[in-house]
Amino acid sequence: MNGAIKWMIRNRVTANLLMVFILVAGSFGAISLRKQVFPEFSPELINISVAYPGASPIEVEEAIVVPTEAALESIDEVEEVNATASQSLAVVTAELRSGVDKQQVLDEVKSAIDRIRTFPVQIERPVVNLASPRSQVIQLVVSGNVGERALKVLAKEARDDLIALGAISDVQISGTRDYELSIEVSSDILDAYGFSLSQLATIVRRESLELSGGEIETRDGRVLLRTQGRNQTAEDFRDIVVLAEADGTEVLLSDIATVTDGFANSDLAATFNGQRAVVVTAYRVGEESVLDVAEAVHTYVANFSARLPKGVTASVWQDQSIVLDGRLKLLIKNGILGLTLVLIALTLFLDLKLAAWTAIGIGISFIGAFALLAPLGVTMNTISLFGFILALGIVVDDAIVMGENIFAEREKGRSPLEAAEVGAIRIARPVVFAVLTTVVAFAPLLFIEGTLGRLLIDLPLVVITVLLLSLVEALFILPMHLSHDDASSRTSNRFLVRINETRAQVDIILQRFISGPLTRGVRxxxxxxxxxxxxxxxxxxICFGLIGGGRLPFSFLPSIQGETVVANLQMPPGTSVERTLEVIQKIEASVLRAGDRMAMDLPSDHPSPIQNLYSVVGGGGGGGGPGQTDTPRSSSSSRASLTVELPNPEVSAFTPLAFETAWRAELPELSGVRSFTITSDFFRVAEAIQVQLASADEQALKEASADVATELAQFSGVFDILTDDDRGEQEFQIDLRPDARTLSITLEDLANQVRGAFFGAEVQRLQRDGEEMPVYIRLPESERDAVADLLVFRVSTPGGARAPLDQVATISLGSTPTSITRREGERIVSVTADADESVVTTDEVNRQLERVVLPMLSERHPGVSFGLSGERAEQDDTFASLGRGFMLALLGIFALLAIPLNSYIQPLVIMSAIPFGIIGALIGHAIIGVPVGLFSLFGIIGLxxxxxxxxxVFMDFVNAEKDRGLVLEDALLNAARQRFRPIFLTSLTTFLGISPLIFERSIQAQFLAPTAVSLGFGILFATLLIMVVVPALAVTEDRIVRWFKRRRTMAVEGAAAAEVFSSAGT
Known part of the structure; x- marks a missing residue:
């Protein structure tokens, strides 16, 4: 290696070509790098969704979920199966083992589902696919005081136009109901014509079909046969002949039924700023760019708005490109500011040329990293950019050590070329191994398991790549640039003269400190x-005691706030849509009051606190974020959500959390509400507090979950306590009477007739605008909207007679859950909650639950199993994988230290300094007031x-001094004097490089603050650590080694004396 360094110093063209190659390759890599708010990753999941129209959750569980779970048991690659049964829908999620061939497992799962023969005939075709996250980029909201059909037509037009542009391949519509064609006929008319609903459905089905009739082979060729009569419109169905008399009289369907081309009978409705709305969402998939997708939508909206009918508007909503642009600019600004501070510090302590080339070397490493990051799948996002800022504080170290050593050789009177060669070769070995130890320290972050590991993997990839490239630059490029004569010291330029004079003054102060306080302290x-x-x-x-005692709070994951505040409302099961709408309107009014109150304290030119307001009744809201997948959900009249868009954080004078607090203060008393939550988080990897309960006894589950919720309510600062035990929705349970079989009525006949009358009998499916539209025949709404309608419903017998329902069946009132959650074949209930971190951290709550509450509840409910899930489970998995990784990393660091030091003991001395370095990081958290957490650990790794x-580097210099014949004490003192400047400079430049992020007040960077605090403040204490603690460690180690040597010598001498004595005695 020494020969290669010397050759590169003397071959300027080669070194420059290497530099240009790195810059060009990195530039091309940067161009191809996609931009995202957060990294995307594909979860190791397979989703199976099966629609069972009209079925209750219990029916869905028994008929679909249980057989599906059984079918998946035989697939070894499936690690865990979770399922949710809700009204008309089953969703089963198979979690795969890490590293399996997902496509192959997908094929196996599809085959297993196809082999199930017990599924009801009424289900729709199961949908089996790999869970793949879709990155939501931007939404277009079509709103106005017009009908739902008009809005949906316009939204579909916008969707088709956007896809046709070519820049966007995935566009979806939401906030509107599915199309449905309904044929409604009254019981009296059915009786008058002697029809049953099933008979009429059969007639309609037979009169609406298209069937191939084969082919005829003629001398002129083949002619295909096809019978055509498939109806497509309501008018087509109205013209169907349902009865033809002998005298030629025909009864059309329109004569006896009402045919309506409308929407499915669901309670879904969306409003945008008080007007009916339909949302068109554009997603980024594959290699598409977030910025390109957003720009295409913005351009389209400008043209689309011009041709909209009066009273209808098209608005852009939830534009993630603004979020992305803001976060990228913020981090880039902090990076540039940090680099500027580093450059200033280097100029003051070394010289302008060395400072400039060191800063340029950082740029070369950063740009060159893009050439390697693109093939590794890294994108330009918040995490990867933060990795660059973290690297900025670390990567400068090797360049400073190399440059300072060359500078020190220049100060000894060597020529620039000789100083570059001697200085670079002298320090090359410790620099190489120092960088490699940092790489090994970051390596465990590559192997964090679970969602969090896939989210954060870009950070270690960026840091490791930049470090390796910085090593190449420091060894083979920087020495060449410093090997040429420096004319700056002889220049007459007033600015440079002033810099040199300032540097000389700084150097005098530094030397006084070294010869005075430092020398006395080291001695x-x-x-x-x-x-x-x-x-x-x-x-x-003391520091670790502060964490254990709660004086220094611990919070595993920081809150990542977004640009919206989302509220979710859950009314008691069975609540009418009118009642839910009434409550959500009260909540909307409280939002407006909160906005008005905040506006009073804002400058007159400040944007309105509420930019837009979007509400959905009949469905819940959801957050975005990395790794989020679209899971099918059934609509419910008891659910609603409200999303408030706030001003751009770059111009806003308040945080989303502040608005959330103001909103809560304005909320009225919400009586009769099952649950209501508000969050300003952009996304969460897992629930902050979550307890999962499992038992075969449903009543025990209900009682235990209620006790968990009661115990959580006792914690000060814990709020939004929810349980997904949804028992309580009323249902009529119908059982066939034994004597009904004398009328030849079977249970299947009974079930089908009741289902056909009140839900509908499906006749066929049509295609409209790329959407399946079912055709149902049923009783009119006036005959199925009250309990009395069920009691007077008449069941048709095979003989044509009609019998009241209560004569052939018993009807009892019961209850049913609105949804059922299962894990590994067992029903579970989850209790979740959130915590106000200013009052109590989630870690404190979870620890108390684990140590006190859950053991107590386990004794009270012996048939129920309790376990912490959510953030705590993610924390345990993360720390377990990190623990295993760090054990291996410590072994790797030991080996990398032992090789250059040629010692087994000195690596232990160096590694013993690691725990002491954490002191500064913890003190920094106490000073800034930031809780310690996972992101703090990343800074500690860099530290x-x-x-x-x-x-x-320090111990390598000590060994060199000892090789010159100095005793350990003098070698340590000389090393402290000679190496203080580069060690101090690495500490100072690391702190300056990361300091803009430490003191950044923007909400977009707050979740990264713990990392910056750990590294920045920890590094300030590192200089004191190395100058004071390391010498003490080295002396202690030397005394211990000498003590063992004396004991060994005494033992040998004693054995020799004993042998002599024994020989003499003989």
Whole structure:
């Protein structure tokens, strides 16, 4: 390696060509890099959804979920099966083992589902697919005081136009009901004509079909035969002849029934700023760009709006490109500011040329990294950009150490070329191993399991790539640039002269500090190692005690706020849509009051606190975020959501959390509400607090979940306590009387007739605008909207007679859950909650639940199993995988330190410094007031790399001094004097590089603050650590080694003396 470094220094063209190659390759890689708010990843999941129209959750569970679970048991690659049975819909999710061939498993799952023969005939074809996240980019809202059909037609036109543009391949419509053609006929008319509903459905079905009749072979060729008569419109169905008399009289369907071309009988309705609305959502898939998709929609809306009818508007909503652009600009701004501060610091302590080339080297490493990141699948997102900022604080170390060593050789009077060669070769080995130890330290982050690991993997990939490229630049490019004569010191330029004078003054101050306080401090450490070690150990115990005692709060995952505030309302099961609408309107009024109150405290030119207001009745709202997949949900009149769009964070004077607080203050008393939650989080990897209960006893589950909710309510600061135990919706349970069989009525006959009358008998399916439209025949709404209608319903017998329902069946009132959740073949109930971090952290609540509450409830409910899920389960999985990874990383770091030091003991001395480096990180959290969490750990990993790097360089210099014949104490003192400047500079530049993010007040970067605090403040203490604690460690290690050597020598001498004595005695 030394020969290669020397050759590159003397071959300027080669070094420059290498630099140009890195820059060009990186530039091409940057161009191809996609931009996203957060990384996307494909969950290891297979979704199976089966629609069973009209079926209750219990029917869906028994008829669909249970057989599906049984079919999946034989597939070894499936690790866990979760399922949800709701009204008319079953969703089964198969979680796959890591590393399996997902496509192959998908084929196996499809085959297993196809082999199920017990599915009811009324179900729709099962949909089996791999869960693939879709990145929502932007929404177009078509709204106005017009009918739902008019809005849906316009929305479909917009969808088709957007897809036709070519820049967008996935566009979906929401906020509107599905098309449905309904044929309604009254019981009296059925009786008058002697029809049953099933007979009429059969007639309609037979009169609406299209069937191939084969072919005729003629001398002129083949002629195909086809019978055509498939109806497509309501008018076509009205003209169907249902009865033809002998005298030629015909009875048309329109004579006895009402045929309506309308919408499905669901309660889904959306409004946008108070007007009926339909939403068109554009997604980014494949290689599509977020910015390109958003730009295409914006351009289209400008043209689309011009041709809309009067009273209808098209608005852009939830534009993620604005979020992306804001976050990228914010992080880039912080990166540039940090780099500028680094450049200034280097200029003050070294010289302008060295500072400039060091800064340029950082740029080369960063740009070159794009060439490798693109093939690795890394995108330009919040996490990867933060990785660059984190790398900025670390990557400068090797360049500083290399550059400072060359600068020190120049100060000794060597020529630029000789100084570059001697300085670079002298420091090359410790620099290489120092960088490699940092790479190994970050390696465990590549193997974090679960959703969190896939979300954060871009961070270690960026840091490791930049580090490796910075090593190449520091070894083979930087020394060449510093090997040429520096004319800046002899220039007459007033600015450069002033810089040189300032640097000279700084150098005088630095040398005074080195020769004075530093030397005295290091000498004290060398001759009083016990005092230093005792103080350092006490500091560690105090810091970790602050965390364990709750004085320094711990929060596993920070809150990532978005640009919207979302509320979800759940009324008691069975609540009418009118009642739900009444409550959501009260909530909307409270939103407007909160906005008005906040506007009073804002400047007059500040944007309105509420930009837009979108509400949905009949469905719940959902957050976005990485890894989120679209899971089918059935509509419900008892559910509603409200989404408030706030001003752009770049111009807003308040945070989404502040608006959430103001909104809560304006909420009225919501009587009769089952649950109501508000969140300003952009997304969550998992529920903050979640307890899962499992039992075969439904009543025990209900009682236990209620107790969990009661216990959570006792915690101060815990709110939004929810349970998904939805028992309570009323249902009439119909059982066939034994004597009804004398009328030849079977249970199947009874079920089909009741279903056909009140839900509808499906006649056929039509295609309209790319959407399946079912055709149902049923009783009119006036005969199926009251309990009395069921009691007077008449059942047809095979003989043509009609019998009241209560004569052939018993009718009893019961209850049924609105949804059923299952895991691994067992029903489960989840209780979730959130916590106000300013009052109590989720970690504190989860620890109390684990240690006190759940053991107590387990004794109270012996038949129920309790377990913490959500964020706590994610935390346990993450720390378990990190723990395994760090054990291997520590072994790797030990090996990488042992090789250049040629010692088994000195690596332990260096690694012993790692825990002491954490002291500064924890003190920084206490000063800034940021809870310690997972993101803090990333900063501590970076801190570990810097501490190990600087300590390695320090100990390498100590060994060199000892090789010159100095005793350990003098070698340590010389090393402290000689290596203080590069160690201090690496600490200072690391802190300056990361400091803009530490003090960044924007909500878009707040979740990254713990990492910056850990690295920034930790590195400030690293200089003191290395200058004071490491010498004490080295002396302690030397004394221990010498003590063992004396014991060994004494043992050998004693054995020899004993042998002599024994020989003499003989």
């Amino acid at each position: 004290f450490s060398i001759f009083n190692p016990g005092v230093i070690m005792s103080g350092a150990l006490a500091s560690i115990l 570990t790399g810097v501490v190990v790097n600087d300590t390695l």
